[in-house]
Amino acid sequence: MISQIFILSSKGDHLIYKDFRGEVGKDAVTVFYEKVTALTGDQPPVVMSHKELHFVHIRQGGLYWVVTTTADSSPFTLVEFLNRLTTLIKDYCGSLSEKSVRMNFALIYELLDEVVDNGYIQTTSTDILKNFIQTEAVTSKPFSLFDLSNVGLGGKSEIFVDVVERMSVVIGSNGVLMKVDVEGQIRVKCYMPSCLEMRIGLNEEFSIGKSQLRGYGAAVRVDECSFHQAVKLDEFDQHRILKVCPSQGEHVVMQYLLSDELPSAPPFRLFPTIERDNGGRLLMYLKLRCDLPPKSSAINVSVTVPVPKGSLSLSQELSSPDQKAELRAETRAVHWDIPRFPGGAQLSALFKLEVPGLSSASMMEVGPVGLSFELPKYTCTGLQIRFLRLTPVQAGSSQRWVRYVTHSDSYTIRI
Known part of the structure; x- marks a missing residue:
């Protein structure tokens, strides 16, 4: 029986975290990384323990793929599961790397929801899962911004x-x-x-x-x-x-x-407040600050916030009428779109979600937040x-x- 699955970069960055049973705190991620980096030699043991918690992991694509369990599970079964999981994600994403995992975090969370149910392994068959997975894989975009195919053709x-x-x-x-x-x-x-x-x-x-x-x-x-x-x-x-x-x-x-x-501050900083109201709804209050110079602006800003599985409806309060937000079931996330964001400004959004059976464990499924944007007339x-x-x-x-x-x-x- 699996308690958690998480994927870490070689530097310990938390790329994916999924808690299936709420038995173990999120600090298990830090405990694992401290243990695996404190070992000498190039081959750390596949199975490690901390108190009553057992870590089983493999290394693929320069990443740590880890499951935790508190039960008497077979380590060979869990190692085989992790190998099949990496193969499955590679089938969907095209490659195993930190970049592909970051770009496809919504897809990977959807896969984990189908592959493991309440800690029990269901299937790792690509043929079976393709009937249920709705999210499309994201591949690396071509390094190009401007479509110049129609310029310079008038003789100038x-x-x-x-x-x-x-x-x-x-x-x-x-x-x-x-x-x-x-x-x-x-x-x-x-x-x-x-x-x-x-x-x-x-x-x-x-x-x-x-x-x-x-x-x-x-x-x-x-x-x-x-x-x-x-x-x-x-x-x-x-x-x-x-x-x-x-x-x-x-x-x-x-x-x-x-x-x-x-050389300067990152262009955006987020100040989130995540809590549950008296009616059992999930409240997300997001303040987003643009730290660009005052005469600069970001355009086509899109904020993606993964939310707990089963979220049904969304009500919203946005700081300006040109913004829009929606809950998309296919990505299991709230998408907040901002057409133009001036440098030095701060915008806010209050989202209220109906989530049946909202618990402390499911609230931990909120995030991490992903941003996409363009910064014209600006180089970092x-x-x-x-x-x-x-x-x-x-x-x-x-x-x-x-x-x-x-x-x-x-x-x-x-x-």
């Missing part, structure tokens, strides 16, 4: 330089930034009649790795950086200038990565295009456009 000479960043963030329930990755690209799309040399000037204080910090000004730092083979770097080390002769069409001239830190790393010059200088009407945007790839807030 144009060059577009787009700085596009995607951020993956995990924020703890205490508001502390636990993990961040920012993947960035500089994309050039050229509609010039002839091959020119283009010089792209980046921030003068741009550094790659901490070893390259120059010691003056506020550094714009990334951890890794790579360039297209056509980019000339003879002016890069000294002046942070990229030189390229763009051909017709679109090219990625530079890619970069920043991990584990941001601070990277900017200082100048864009063409040689030789073009006569006539030619246009040069520089655009910035940051996308959420995975933005998770624990509550």
Whole structure:
């Protein structure tokens, strides 16, 4: 009999947590990670115990897949179950990785609801489950924002330089930034009649790795950086200038990565209150703050809050009329949509859900909260295009456009 199932990253981040019987507290996750990381050697025991609680785990895709039990269950049965579970999730999600688990958390929770009932294993057959699972798998989005297929076709000479960043963030329930990755690209799309040399000037204080910090000004730092083979770097080390002769069409001239830190606060912070009212309804009061600069805005903001299984109806109070929210049975979550969110503003929502048999254990199924959004004219790393010059200088009407945007790839807030 299974008490809990949880999936942890190699760093101990809580990706998935499901309590089936309410026998054990959520601190079991912390106890397991402390025990498994305190062991010496590369092969920790598959079965570990703490007081009357037993942990059975495997490692797949760089993740810890763990079940807990207080009963006299066969460890071989539980290990076999975990192996089948990872195979099942791989069948649905396409891969086993931290990123795929974060992107498909709603699907994985739905699978767990069907695979295990009150701690008893039901089925791990993909063929059987496909008749019950409604949530579609989410795959990694192409690293692109702008559809430029219809620009530059009217005879005008144009060059577009787009700085596009995607951020993956995990924020703890205490508001502390636990993990961040920012993947960035500089994309050039050229509609010039002839091959020119283009010089792209980046921030003068741009550094790659901490070893390259120059010691003056506020550094714009990334951890890794790579360039297209056509980019000339003879002016890069000294002046942070990229030189390229763009051909017709679109090219990625530079890619970069920043991990584990941001030069400024994350764009969003959540202040949640989750409780049960006197009528037995689940109350969720969410205050969401946008920590962008005052002249910036986020657009197409969507907040997804997983709620207990069996939630029937939703009533809501939103802070402005242009927002909307709904309870979607297929994802077992409340979706709160905000078309535009100015920097420095704070919005709120009060959700009241009818949940038959609401208990302390089922209230723990609320969260983690996921956000998706776009941040136009903004980069999280601070990277900017200082100048864009063409040689030789073009006569006539030619246009040069520089655009910035940051996308959420995975933005998770624990509550």
